[in-house]
Amino acid sequence: MIEKRDFYIDGKWVAPRAPNDCDVIDPATEEACAVISLGAKADVDAAVAAARRAFPAWAATPLETRIALLEKLDAVMQRRIGELGEAISLEMGAPIDFATNDQAACGPWHMSGFLEGAKHIAWEEPFAEGQVIVREPIGVCGLITPWNWPINQIALKVYPALLTGCTCILKPSEIAPLSALLFAEFVDEAGFPAGVFNLVNGDGPGVGEAMSNHPDIDMMSFTGSTRAGTAVSRGAAEMVKRVTLELGGKSPNIIFADADLPRSIRRGVDHCMENTGQSCNAPTRMLVERPVYEEAVDLARQSAEAVGVGNPREHGDHIGPLVSQAQFDKVQGLIETAISEGARLVTGGMGRPDGINRGYYVRPTVFADVDNGMTIAREEVFGPVLVMIPFEGEEEAVAIANDTPYGLAAYLSTGDAEKGQRVARQLRAGMVRVNGAGFSAGHPFGGYKQSGNGREGGRWGIEDFLEVKIVSAR
Numbered sequence: 373m374i375e376k377r378d379f380y381i382d383g384k385w386v387a388p389r390a391p392n393d394c395d396v397i398d399p400a401t402e403e404a405c406a407v408i409s410l411g412a413k414a415d416v417d418a419a420v421a422a423a424r425r426a427f428p429a430w431a432a433t434p435l436e437t438r439i440a441l442l443e444k445l446d447a448v449m450q451r452r453i454g455e456l457g458e459a460i461s462l463e464m465g466a467p468i469d470f471a472t473n474d475q476a477a478c479g480p481w482h483m484s485g486f487l488e489g490a491k492h493i494a495w496e497e498p499f500a501e502g503q504v505i506v507r508e509p510i511g512v513c514g515l516i517t518p519w520n521w522p523i524n525q526i527a528l529k530v531y532p533a534l535l536t537g538c539t540c541i542l543k544p545s546e547i548a549p550l551s552a553l554l555f556a557e558f559v560d561e562a563g564f565p566a567g568v569f570n571l572v573n574g575d576g577p578g579v580g581e582a583m584s585n586h587p588d589i590d591m592m593s594f595t596g597s598t599r600a601g602t603a604v605s606r607g608a609a610e611m612v613k614r615v616t617l618e619l620g621g622k623s624p625n626i627i628f629a630d631a632d633l634p635r636s637i638r639r640g641v642d643h644c645m646e647n648t649g650q651s652c653n654a655p656t657r658m659l660v661e662r663p664v665y666e667e668a669v670d671l672a673r674q675s676a677e678a679v680g681v682g683n684p685r686e687h688g689d690h691i692g693p694l695v696s697q698a699q700f701d702k703v704q705g706l707i708e709t710a711i712s713e714g715a716r717l718v719t720g721g722m723g724r725p726d727g728i729n730r731g732y733y734v735r736p737t738v739f740a741d742v743d744n745g746m747t748i749a750r751e752e753v754f755g756p757v758l759v760m761i762p763f764e765g766e767e768e769a770v771a772i773a774n775d776t777p778y779g780l781a782a783y784l785s786t787g788d789a790e791k792g793q794r795v796a797r798q799l800r801a802g803m804v805r806v807n808g809a810g811f812s813a814g815h816p817f818g819g820y821k822q823s824g825n826g827r828e829g830g831r832w833g834i835e836d837f838l839e840v841k842i843v844s845a846r
Contacts, residue, residue, distance in 0.1 A: 374406035378574060379415060380556040382422035383566025389414040394546055394573075399465035399693040399732045400684050406463075408549050416541065419570040423512045423539035426567030426717040431509045435495065438535055439487065445562040445649040446483045453477065456523060456554055459664040463548040463731070464519050465692040466647065467684045475647075476551075478524035479566045482829065485814025486531045489831035491701040493838075503844040509537035510614060510839050511590030514583035516604065518596045519548035519695055520650040521755070525595045526555055527617075527818065528696035528828040533593075534568065536837040541570045541589070543579050545596075547696055555718050576600060584608050591615070591837065598777075598822050599751075601807040616826030616836050618652070618818055620752045621780030624693045624773035624797065625655035626763075628786040629664045631807075635677075636785035637668050639808050641758060643783075645736050649756035650699075650824075653781035653803065657742075657749060658760045659769055672760060673719045679736040679756070681725045693732040694755060700732040703755035707737060710748035715759065715806070744772050752778070767790065768800045779820030781805070802827070 378385040379394070388409040395404035406763075409741025427714040449456065456479070457472025466475055499503045513533045517525040522544060533540045544552030556571045572579055578602075584592055586605030591614040594604045598619040609617045623751060625640045627633070637658075643659070644654050680690030694700050707722050734755055742749050742759040748758050763769045782801040786792045792806040802819035803811070814830030826836045 373404065374550065376406060376553050377409040379409070379411060379419070380560070380569070380571040381419045382570065383560070384546035388412075389418070392699070396463055396547070397696065398462055399695050402697070403730070404495065406550060408546065408553075410546060411572040411579045413558075413578075413582040415572045415574070416579055416586060419572050420512060420540045420586055420588045422567035422570055423541055426565060427512055427539045430539055430565060430568050433537065434605070434660055435490070436610060439490065439539065441562055442483065442487070442531065442535060443560055445564075446480055448558045449479045449513065449521070452554070452558065453480075456551055459550040459749045460522060461684045463550045464522065465684050466693045467682070467686065467688065467692050468508060468692055469687050469689070470647070471684070475521060476523055478521065479527045481813050482524070482527040485529060485812075485830045486535055486834065489814050490535060490835050492831045493834055499842060502846060503842060506841045506843060508841055510837055511538060512588060513538045513540040513591045513593060513837065514586070516542050516583065516592070516594045516596065517542065517544050517552070517582055520550045520647065520652070523555065526552060528833060529593045530555075530569065530596075530778050532833045532837050534564070538591075538833060539568050541572060543572055543574055543583060546573060549573050551802050558678070580604065581596055581607055587611055589613065591690040592838070594618070599713060601824065607671075611730070612830065616762050617824035618826075618828060619822060619824040620655060621654070621778045621782065621823055622750065622776045623655045623778070623781040623801070624657045624659055624751055624799070626769045626782075626784040627658060627660045627664070627730045628769075628784070628791070629661040630787040631785035632663055632787070633668060634671055638675045640785075641672050641679070641738075644758045645676070645679045645691055645756040647786050648694055648734070650695065650754050653754070655781070655783045656753060656758060657744075657773075658758055659763050659783045662762050662764050666761075669718055669738075669760055671739050672758065676719050676736045676738045676758065681697050681728070681733055681736065691736070691756060694734060696732060697833040699735065699754060703734055703753055703757065706748055706751060706753050706755075707757065710742075710746065710759075712738050713746045713748070714741075714747060714788070715748055716741040718760075720757070734819070744775050748780060750776070766795060768808060770795060774776055774798075774800045777822045780823035781819065814839050
């Protein structure tokens with residue numbers, strides 16, 4: 373049993389003000405694999421006080437010095453990337469190869485994007501005669517990160533906060549805290565000044581709410597569910613503090629009849645199932661043009677049935693379990709609702725895969741003949757569940773794609789490059805990928821509507837942590 377009860381506050385590992393043990397559950401076995409402490413307001417107060425004390429000196433530290441420390445942090449992370457992958461695999465069930473090569477590797481990848489983005493920030497620039505625009509750190513930042521891509525979201529928040537001269541308090545998910553505790557070790561080893569980075573474990577009501585409501589926190593950056601994001605916003609509203617949010621998604625994947633159908637369907641299914649479907653930008657609604665719809669349904673069935681499900685400790689390109697009992701129950705309930713509402717179950721369905729009787733494993737599932745008004749097409753499932761919706765023509769495809777309260781990502785496949793660009797510009801989403809094209813490090817990550825406010829990554833993520841000041845002098 374791993375014991376990690378201490379918090380990282382003011383450059384030291386310290387015990388919580390009041391004992392409050394919390395088991396970390398290995399989703400592959402349903403058994404406790406570690407124990408942490410859940411903090412409370414007193415722990416948040418101590419961390420905020422440390423961050424507030426450290427802020428003036430850190431904000432005044434030359435940018436080159438801050439960058440040099442971030443580069444040291446990056447070197448530590450890369451040297452210990454294997455440990456990070458093992459922690460992620462244990463705490464949230466990602467298979468070890470994916471946990472190391474995709475999940476943990478997000479840290480160095482985002483670092484490169486932020487260091488490049490820093491070159492494109494006008495930290496000081498002339499405005500008019502005798503006037504200058506200055507960009508300064510906003511202050512003490514509260515950072516709340518989720519369990520599904522733990523290091524990815526820590527990197528997207530902590531790196532720009534430290535780069536800009538802000539100090540911060542991190543609250544990782546209490547479901548998957550082990551990788552965050554390792555990250556705090558990396559920060560300590562890199563030699564950041566005391567109080568610049570602090571970590572307090574806890575749940576939303578105990579620590580998250582205390583952070584959102586804290587008068588000495590200048591900004592909240594939150595990633596998680598839309599419901600929890602609205603709670604953070606309400607808590608921060610009284611102090612009128614800045615809030616950035618990266619929330620849910622129900623991303624469309626439009627497949628036109630002129631696309632390379634086998635390749636497009638396989639790519640869409642694999643991306644939907646990746647990370648056991650626990651990604652906010654997963655392409656979970658596959659919209660297929662009517663002339664190729666039935667062929668696409670059969671191809672999707674074949675692709676989903678080729679997705680392996682297995683032990684996250686084993687090497688390979690399979691998917692692992694869902695993160696928790698609560699997530700397992702939610703996904704099972706949504707599959708049951710889809711069946712009762714009349715969606716056609718193509719493959720998968722309720723229960724665990726054959727031969728598995730323990731762990732939060734689910735069947736890769738595909739539904740066809742889904743109407744966009746069905747629950748399964750409206751709610752974020754956060755599991756390996758794909759819904760397929762037929763459409764007639766470009767106009768209807770765009771209308772269905774945009775008919776969602778979310779707007780994080782969108783995908784489309786077509787053999788017509790001009791149509792691809794035309795449709796991409798009509799989709800109400802913050803990130804659009806045409807024919808499987810990827811994004812470069814430092815790209816803006818975020819969405820429209822209930823998918824959040826602000827953008828993370830590169831210069832856009834840096835800007836979120838900066839205040840803009842104009843100075844005019846005779």
